[in-house]
């Protein structure tokens with residue numbers, strides 16, 4: 001069908017104009033040929049299984065949706081066991097099932113918390129049960145009264161030496177655990193964070209493994225109050241997750257269920273802290289923030305894939321002489337809003353791959369008792385998590401707008417994608433802890449200490465504080481060194497300005513508080529520098545496939561220059577560039593958009609998403625958008641009857657009354 005301006009073979013035409021090898025780009029995106037093959041196989045396995053259908057999900061009631069989530073999770077596990085999938089395959093299978101549920105917290109936080117904070121003995125006891133799903137676990141940290149301020153948590157774990165047990169208690173309403181995913185209905189166990197009290201002294205927050213529900217009939221154990229905290233933003237969406245509430249009334253657990261890798265309580269009740277830094281208590285958050293950064297590129301690339309394909313199909317307005325209408329993707333405004341998001345998807349993908357490496361590296365070092373890179377890993381994960389999630393949430397909403405009216409339909413997939421994604425800005429913290437790390441580094445640089453890793457550039461302070469960009473033509477901005485220099489200078493100067501202003505405050509804490517908005521902006525500048533740098537470094541690798549590296553170079557320039565354009569105020573006020581150089585960057589952006597245009601559809605094809613995973617009639621691979629939109633509309637429950645329920649009670653009497661009135 002090709003009526004009404006929508007031509008399915010339009011996308012075939014778009015694909016034919018690509019100037020690079022799409023298979024090569026798939027490898028660059030996925031990380032290796034092996035990764036492409038496994039992802040492809042798992043995506044197709046999910047897409048072909050009727051249990052994993054999700055096209056009517058937004059029409060289910062909360063109870064139906066939750067039951068459907070339990071069914072999918074159980075079926076996924078069955079397939080994982082039957083097919084003897086590897087950990088890599090199983091993770092991908094769960095990703096493509098694409099429905100938030102208790103398993104995310106079980107594998108994503110409960111298991112990592114035990115691995116990171118449990119002793120070897122504790123790991124041997126608990127992990128095999130968790131690996132076989134004999135128990136289901138969640139991560140119960142946040143309370144009704146406190147989330148960001150972890151030291152403010154109120155739940156207590158008081159040691160009773162007479163029984164060799166901890167007594168878990170929720171002393172106030174605000175101490176109720178509130179939000180943990182999987183807690184409300186599914187979990188049998190939780191890693192609970194509580195104030196450890198022994199010998200009458202409060203030793204602060206520690207982790208404890210606590211059984212919550214019976215393994216026989218799933219009922220809450222004595223003294224445990226449990227429930228779901230209620231419906232959340234958007235239809236379908238994150239409502240598949242049972243975020244829960246938990247209260248303890250003097251619940252007893254054996255002493256050996258305190259996670260004892262970082263500190264221990266002896267049989268006599270003595271508190272002993274081992275030689276590992278206490279910040280390792282927050283280690284699970286570092287781990288999960290790293291996965292959240294990787295997830296940002298997945299969510300963003302899905303939205304961009306939908307918006308690019310649909311923009312190539314959608315036509316509005318004709319040429320002056322009544323010729324064919326123009327694809328909206330040809331409008332410069334559409335390109336200038338969409339292509340930076342396409343570039344951001346690639347940028348986040350590569351920084352996510354690097355962050356995974358950094359996390360693995362720091363974990364290996366921690367095992368060898370080298371804690372030196374922990375502060376950097378914390379700053380990078382917290383900072384990148386904050387910046388990539390908020391930019392991604394904004395970008396999904398922008399993609400919805402770029403799809404016009406049809407983007408607002410559930411069948412476009414975008415409303416649900418946004419509603420599922422947006423809590424990522426909140427969970428795992430929205431603050432940018434990186435600012436404190438930057439201030440410390442500035443102070444250390446002043447004493448002559450040479451920083452390393454992502455803050456190494458700060459050591460080049462003499463040059464970066466006074467350099468002026470040498471860019472003279474628009475094309476000069478294609479030089480990665482020119483880009484890097486101005487991003488480094490901007491980040492450093494903003495950090496140094498903050499440090500100088502803090503030093504003028506009556507106290508450091510007052511200075512921090514007063515300048516926190518500026519500190520946040522300095523942190524964002526530093527994080528954007530990391531993303532730009534990692535993209536540039538990626539381009540120094542061998543990237544096989546005709547034209548692949550060239551396309552990535554363009555996307556890297558677009559990513560950096562659109563940030564420069566957006567934050568022009570920072571670059572100008574810190575004196576890194578002149579207004580003319582800013583205008584040249586914008587001029588080059590326009591040229592780059594024109595160069596990306598014939599490759600746009602192929603660049604989103606390289607994400608290799610199935611129609612099932614995309615879940616969008618607008619983003620279909622075949623571009624057959626209009627028949628799909630038309631067909632989807634009829635599936636709505638409102639269309640089950642021609643005359644709606646309620647006609648007899650509310651419409652008919654009204655219409656009859658109006659008719660009588662008009663006859664008077």
Ligand SMILES: CCCCCCC/C=C/C(=O)SCCNC(=O)CCNC(=O)[C@H](O)C(C)(C)COP(=O)(O)OP(=O)(O)OC[C@H]1O[C@@H](n2cnc3c(N)ncnc32)[C@H](O)[C@@H]1OP(=O)(O)O
Nearest residue numbers: 104108141147148150151279282283286291378427428429
């Ligand atoms: C695949 C899974 C699917 C995803 C589902 C996600 C579901 C969501 C789960 C959750 O949301 S779980 C709850 C998450 N909660 C938070 O994120 C709380 C956010 N709050 C913070 O992060 C706090 O800022 C804080 C770090 C806990 C504050 O703690 P505290 O007041 O003790 O710290 P500070 O004084 O700020 O810092 C002390 C010291 O420690 C360093 N540090 C802080 N965090 C870490 C860390 N994670 N790793 C290493 N080091 C850390 C910090 O830099 C300070 O260092 P110094 O300045 O003293 O050197």
Ligand SMILES: Cc1cc2nc3c(=O)[nH]c(=O)nc-3n(C[C@H](O)[C@H](O)[C@H](O)COP(=O)(O)OP(=O)(O)OC[C@H]3O[C@@H](n4cnc5c(N)ncnc54)[C@H](O)[C@@H]3O)c2cc1C
Nearest residue numbers: 139140141142146147148179180181423426427428429430
């Ligand atoms: C969908 C979802 C799933 C979640 N899953 C879990 C889970 O599995 N386990 C779990 O334990 N928790 C979970 N959480 C809780 C989550 O971690 C917290 O909501 C989050 O850490 C934010 O804390 P808060 O809600 O207390 O916000 P608040 O800290 O009250 O934040 C409110 C506002 O105050 C600001 N603010 C707070 N402190 C400061 C400060 N020092 N300086 C400046 N501004 C500040 C914040 O930036 C924000 O703008 C989940 C939350 C959501 C939404």
